Amino acid sequence: MGADIPAGATGVITVDLAQVRLNWLALARHVAPAECAAVVKADAYGLGAARVVPALLDAGCRSFFVATLEEARNARARRRSACRRQMAAPSHKWRRPRSQS
Numbered sequence: 001m002g003a004d005i006p007a008g009a010t011g012v013i014t015v016d017l018a019q020v021r022l023n024w025l026a027l028a029r030h031v032a033p034a035e036c037a038a039v040v041k042a043d044a045y046g047l048g049a050a051r052v053v054p055a056l057l058d059a060g061c062r063s064f065f066v067a068t069l070e071e072a073r074n075a076r077a078r079r080r081s082a083c084r085r086q087m088a089a090p091s092h093k094w095r096r097p098r099s100q101s
Helices: 017-031 041-045 049-059 069-078
Strands: 063-066 083-088 093-095
Touching (some): 017 049, 063 069
Antiparallel strands (some): 083 093
16 A cells, blocks of 8 residues: 555545535635635545645635634645634634734
8 A cells, every 4th residue: 555545544535636626616606706715624624624725725715714723723824815714612603813914
């Protein structure tokens, strides 16, 4: 097995980042002129936020929802121009970030 695949793995999932971008673009067109954001909490739902966030940024996504401060910092580190939103737990209310001057 490959170096990135644990010896005991029983399966492999390949994430198609091109398709992730196309899916976001399709949704963005559908909701236009409203802004289309992406929820990337829980490591982009297991897809790997380190790869998904830059792919979505390249597609034009500028707003990301996360669940924790650590996730927000990680998303922000991918590209400084990214705007984030944080889902507040446990009430699940949306919280806008402070001014990003």
